[in-house]
Amino acid sequence: MTLEQDSAAFLERLEETTEEVEGIIAKLDLIDNAFAGCTFYTDISSTHHFRLNVWLGFENEKSFKRLDLSKLRTLILQSPLKLHIEILASEYGWSWNDIEFVLEKYIIDDEI
């Protein structure tokens, strides 16, 4: 299997657990009720590292603007989500250090 194939397979596996991931994220202190879910995509960085992008969707601009992704990232690294990702990644022979973890946010409301 190539890195690209593994990346696609990992994404599929992670997507199967979306509900579980969203449940963990929803419980984090920095996340409020406007959190509406997340979307994942994976790619290969220019340095040939596997990159996992997690996009967090919010239903209003206030929550979207207020969320500090840097602080959230720190919180996630201390949460069960890190272990969740580590477990799935190890199914493909990767450790956490093999993954470039990227957090992004977006607003779901079309009017904004």
Added chain:
Amino acid sequence: MAVNVRILPKSLKDILKTVGKNFGENINTYLVEEELDGKKAIKIDFDLSVNASMFDMDDKTSSISKLKNDDSQNFKELVNSVGIHLFGDNVSVFYKEHQADKGDGHWEVVIDNFKDDDMWVTPVVFLVPHGIDL
């Protein structure tokens, strides 16, 4: 010898994921190839210890490894109870057998024995392939 988790069926990987989360560890990194009864198998080289009081085993765990030979009926019942708790629905079902994702064969979760350990029931667990080459 470390094990490539890809060889396991998805249902078993999901069980290991749940077990790992319950113990706060990635169990996949504790899988090692070992022999069980002369056959290649995968051992979970991690103490999945459960409080003995859950199984009415208080004060009986220091020589629990003898149960297998001394009282096979109680041993089987304990294996089933621990299996339900660790690898099952925690009510009545031990998810013991897992069909291969592709082709014939299946994997079996085998609690082979228990380690002697004060106040903890610590199973010795193997993942045994049937009809699958390791």
